[in-house]
């Protein structure tokens with residue numbers, strides 16, 4: 001069981017949350033070229049190792065958070081409020 | 088050596104001590120015509136059909152671990168071709184036809200057992216959707232039967248079909264020609280048959296880099312040195328994204344872990360494959376007597392090859408709800424495998440923007456059943472440099488051009504397929 005630290009509620013079990021995928025993709029401008037949109041909708045880095053990803057505390061505070069997790073060891077090394085993610 | 092009744096009898100006389108190895112273990116050569124990365128069922132099948140159908144035998148299959156140690160040896164072995172969409176229907180039915188002659192073709196018993204695959208419907212809406220899919224299958228020349236509740240109850244006596252069931256059974260869609268096969272035997276059978284035609288199968292050889300000169304592939308770096316080839320096929324299941332990145336490619340794929348489990352062996356109790364999308368679980372009984380069970384992903388990106396308890400619990404709950412009688416059976420083993428989840432739930436089999444580099448991946452939950460067909464079309468793609476009619480639709484560029492093949496209509500969410 002993953003223990004996910006919600007920045008608002010503290011550590012909560014994985015079953016409280018819904019996964020939201022890669023948290024680094026950025027929505028292109030409305031008039032961006034087709035290729036940029038295809039990239040945004042479909043293409044992912046899918047890294048082996050550290051991954052910044054979105055989770056939704058769906059059975060808790062119902063807020064979104066960004067979690068830093070290793071895709072090989074599953075270790076969680078950080079969690080942030082959206083907009084407060086260090087670069 | 089051809090396996091036959093005679094060879095069995097002869098070797099019985101010497102206590103089965105003198106069987107020759109089923110394939111060689113050669114040192115890698117400096118170069119090949121084609122390199123296949125990944126010694127699972129798909130990679131080995133590709134090598135076999137390259138040699139058999141296209142006369143290309145100067146081929147190496149490079150496997151970082153042992154043959155079939157990836158998803159081939161970790162899957163729940165369900166074989167079916169019960170798809171709604173045209174591209175899927177024709178491709179998986181080709182695979183099904185190859186399964187039907189595979190043991191004879193390979194001279195190796197892959198224990199293909201057409202015991203039927205039954206999808207349960209638990210509501211009127213689901214029953215009607217199954218009727219539609221069944222009709223589409225029959226129009227494509229694929230066997231399908233829509234069963235009502237009584238027919239399901241008669242076919243699967245252990246299933247709770249009572250009106251008070253948590254998941255009331257409305258009926259089911261049966262593909263009688265579906266079934267299961269012995270996963271290891273599929274890898275071993277293809278390996279032996281490919282080796283007999285001259286293919287070099289090289290285990291413990293991890294590809295660590297893809298060598299490119301001017302946008303064209305020229306070979307691979309491996310833990311056993313550089314090996315050259317003008318054509319390289321990536322057939323690495325959950326690691327397609329990771330390998331493609333070595334050639335600077337980003338893909339419409341997320342890697343996820345899927346778990347499965349088996350119970351202690353029982354006397355025969357279940358002679359078909361039963362799946363319930365609503366309950367998120369499926370079950371069959373192996374020839375050894377174990378109940379083989381699976382369900383959903385763990386639902387987060389993973390290369391870890393092991394999952395977590397919640398996904399397992401969910402599957403067990405679902406199976407015990409559908410089959411209350413199995414509630415006291417003990418679990419024996421569970422494990423996970425890493426799968427490429429694509430953005431439309433369909434595989435990617437074809438060319439890439441890098442000349443000479445080909446991809447066969449994105450198999451999501453269901454690539455075992457595709458093994459023969461996948462190898463067959465990929466061999467042709469590698470030999471000719473362009474896809475076969477049956478895999479044209481599974482191109483890498485279908486996403487950007489708006490031609491996704493989304494069987495479930497779930498949208499670009501990998502976990503949802």
Ligand SMILES: Cc1cc2nc3c(=O)[nH]c(=O)nc-3n(C[C@H](O)[C@H](O)[C@H](O)COP(=O)(O)OP(=O)(O)OC[C@H]3O[C@@H](n4cnc5c(N)ncnc54)[C@H](O)[C@@H]3O)c2cc1C
Nearest residue numbers: 125127128129151157158159162163165294424454455456
């Ligand atoms: C739990 C589970 C249940 C499943 N159930 C079913 C089912 O019931 N029916 C069905 O049809 N499908 C099922 N699948 C999916 C199916 O197992 C796969 O789609 C299929 O086996 C893929 O075959 P493959 O040959 O492409 O991959 P694999 O058998 O995984 O082979 C890929 C190989 O590539 C090797 N490799 C990776 N990286 C490198 C490298 N850098 N260098 C060299 N080699 C490398 C790996 O070691 C591996 O052996 C299931 C999968 C899982 C995990």
Ligand SMILES: [Zn+2]
Nearest residue numbers: 006009057061
């Ligand atoms: Zn919270």
